Amino acid sequence: MSDQPLVSTSEIARIFREEYGRTVAVLVRRFGDIDLAEEAVQDAFATAVQRWPSDGVPPSPAGWLITTARNRIIDRLRREASRDDRHALAAVMQSQSRDDLEEVVGDEDVGDEPLRLMFTCCHPALALNAQVALTLRLLGGLTTETIARAFLVPPATMAQRLVRAKGKIRDARIPYRVPQAADLPARLRGVLAVIYLIFNEGYTASSGERLTRDDLCAEAIRLGRQLNDLMVGEPEVMGLLALMLLIDARRGARVSADGRLVRLADQDRRHWNRAFIREGQALVRRCLARNQPGPYQIQAAINAVHSDARAAADTDWGQILMLYDQLMAVAPTPVAALNRAVAVAEVDGPHAALTIVDGLDLERYYLFHAIRADLLRRLGRSSEAARAYDAAIERCDNTAERDFLQRRLTEVQDS
Amino acid sequence: MKQYLLSIYQPDGPPPADLDLKRIMRDVHALRDDMKRAGAWVFSGGLHDASTATVVRVNDGEPLITDGPYAEGKEHLGGFTIIKAADLDGALDWGRKLATVLTPLAIEVRPFHDDATH
Numbered sequence: 426m427s428d429q430p431l432v433s434t435s436e437i438a439r440i441f442r443e444e445y446g447r448t449v450a451v452l453v454r455r456f457g458d459i460d461l462a463e464e465a466v467q468d469a470f471a472t473a474v475q476r477w478p479s480d481g482v483p484p485s486p487a488g489w490l491i492t493t494a495r496n497r498i499i500d501r502l503r504r505e506a507s508r509d510d511r512h513a514l515a516a517v518m519q520s521q522s523r524d525d526l527e528e529v530v531g532d533e534d535v536g537d538e539p540l541r542l543m544f545t546c547c548h549p550a551l552a553l554n555a556q557v558a559l560t561l562r563l564l565g566g567l568t569t570e571t572i573a574r575a576f577l578v579p580p581a582t583m584a585q586r587l588v589r590a591k592g593k594i595r596d597a598r599i600p601y602r603v604p605q606a607a608d609l610p611a612r613l614r615g616v617l618a619v620i621y622l623i624f625n626e627g628y629t630a631s632s633g634e635r636l637t638r639d640d641l642c643a644e645a646i647r648l649g650r651q652l653n654d655l656m657v658g659e660p661e662v663m664g665l666l667a668l669m670l671l672i673d674a675r676r677g678a679r680v681s682a683d684g685r686l687v688r689l690a691d692q693d694r695r696h697w698n699r700a701f702i703r704e705g706q707a708l709v710r711r712c713l714a715r716n717q718p719g720p721y722q723i724q725a726a727i728n729a730v731h732s733d734a735r736a737a738a739d740t741d742w743g744q745i746l747m748l749y750d751q752l753m754a755v756a757p758t759p760v761a762a763l764n765r766a767v768a769v770a771e772v773d774g775p776h777a778a779l780t781i782v783d784g785l786d787l788e789r790y791y792l793f794h795a796i797r798a799d800l801l802r803r804l805g806r807s808s809e810a811a812r813a814y815d816a817a818i819e820r821c822d823n824t825a826e827r828d829f830l831q832r833r834l835t836e837v838q839d840s
Numbered sequence: 841m842k843q844y845l846l847s848i849y850q851p852d853g854p855p856p857a858d859l860d861l862k863r864i865m866r867d868v869h870a871l872r873d874d875m876k877r878a879g880a881w882v883f884s885g886g887l888h889d890a891s892t893a894t895v896v897r898v899n900d901g902e903p904l905i906t907d908g909p910y911a912e913g914k915e916h917l918g919g920f921t922i923i924k925a926a927d928l929d930g931a932l933d934w935g936r937k938l939a940t941v942l943t944p945l946a947i948e949v950r951p952f953h954d955d956a957t958h
Contacts, residue, residue, distance in 0.1 A: 550932070596953075597950075600927040
């Protein structure tokens with residue numbers, strides 16, 4: 426006999442990330458109380474950390490966690506029940522047997538419970554920043570402190586935001602439900618936007634603690650996968666997952682050893698994550714086969730073309746420009762037009778691109794000035810380029826990106 | 841079922857001259873009948889202009905009466921409907937229908953405490 430634990434702490438942590446949302450979702454549905462569910466699930470995981478190293482992981486970790494957490498809740502309700510509450514408790518217990526909870530718990534697959542909770546967390550009656558925080562808290566199991574750090578707000582502010590959102594869900598009775606067919610497309614867009622916002626916050630805002638930021642990307646991809654499993658064959662869900670995988674694949678090549686930002690064209694493509702690229706490209710092919718294009722699918726396709734090129738010079742810019750034209754047809758935003766201009770510069774030259782960029786109303790967006798600066802630099806208009814770099818630096822909050830722009834500015838000033 | 845207050849906020853002063861009040865009132869009444877048929881309608885009413893409002897406060901047991909609406913501003917509560925719905929989605933659905941009839945006015949949907957009917 427050895428004292429070697431049957432399961433490592435990191436394995437329990439992995440199960441926590443995988444099962445937290447599902448466990449909370451099931452209990453929220455059964456008991457209708459988010460705080461009660463969260464507390465019981467955290468208790469259940471604390472018990473797991475004590476028991477599993479010696480007992481081993483149960484055959485259905487989710488089932489074990491749900492049963493353990495449910496028993497905690499029932500114990501607690503019994504203990505706390507005053508005379509007045511016994512009525513309510515009896516009602517809860519009755520609904521338990523009616524809903525055949527045992528059957529649900531015994532089942533490995535608890536169906537679309539997390540999906541219901543996703544739609545609750547991303548309900549349009551909640552402010553967008555509350556939707557993001559709730560999704561990370563309830564479905565990802567991230568602590569309030571971690572979420573606060575990731576979004577650079579004081580923990581007390583984030584705690585307040587979560588309390589207020591949970592209070593509104595309870596008091597206004599925001600339902601735990603997959604929306605009806607008529608509302609589904611708009612509501613699904615809301616869920617996708619929240620997941621992509623979490624991903625982008627992790628990917629582009631590298632100020633703050635590095636690890637926390639990578640956590641956000643990983644969590645967004647995990648949510649994307651879960652959503653893709655729950656809404657099989659939904660093209661924009663596949664598109665978003667593909668888009669995140671294809672962008673995240675470049676993470677290892679995006680920052681140099683000394684912490685500098687490396688442009689797509691200059692990245693060492695050997696450091697790209699091949700597994701993510703294969704998975705993302707396969708999803709893009711499935712999207713193409715379905716032929717119901719949407720903004721996430723098209724952006725994923727654009728990134729798939731980039732990841733196809735062995736070297737930057739091999740990039741099929743004609744194909745990319747065509748995809749941007751398609752994107753402008755379904756979702757014509759100024760930012761999409763700006764990105765399209767980058768492809769125009771490669772296909773028709775910087776002059777044509779500059780004409781497009783100068784017609785855009787994106788004065789406050791740093792990338793507008795950065796892209797304009799680059800086009801001016803390529804046209805040999807150095808002093809105008811320098812002024813544009815200055816404007817970009819002034820509007821950029823991200824340290825690594827600002828350093829990059831500063832280096833480019835020095836280059837045009839020296840030329 | 842839960843009860844929700846649908847408040848109609850409208851700018852002070854007379855309505856725009858080109859507003860077809862007759863048509864709007866007809867649509868509002870039709871919507872109220874829909875609510876009744878669906879078993880959702882509890883109560884509704886339209887209010888006179890905010891300039892007709894009076895505020896009463898009691899200070900040290902003495903009533904203090906002042907002219908005018910309680911809240912300053914260019915928009916005030918113009919009317920309201922109380923409905924029953926299973927959840928916020930159900931209430932928002934009626935809110936959307938009311939806002940459609942009263943475009944471009946905003947409708948605030950707010951839940952009652954659960955014991956409001958006791």
